[in-house]
Amino acid sequence: MGVEMYRAMYGARRTGVRVRAVRARARCRDAGMVTSEYAMGLIAAVGFAGLLYKVITSAATRKALQDIVEKALHAL
Structure with missing residues (x-):
């Protein structure tokens, strides 16, 4: 009203x-969020970042990216 x-x-x-x-x-x-919610969000974000880092730096991912780049270079 x-x-x-x-x-x-x-x-x-x-x-x-x-x-x-x-x-x-x-x-x-x-x-907004209270301090405990910020802390839990930060822990979750750090955990997800660690997991993503492990996946990106793994040998299988590195090999897949290398194959993609090689195919792109040979296509030219």
Whole structure:
């Protein structure tokens, strides 16, 4: 509801109180993650990065990339 509707329903004095209360609740809403959620997200990201690093640096991946590059060079 807009401020005008509150004024029409409750009068100008109560509208100011109501608007301030709504704004106070809006400021207190949870806007993000808490510290423990950041920590868990960081641990998950580091674990995923480690896994990705292992896959990229494995011999099978290196061989597959080398074959792709060789095929591209021989096609020219």
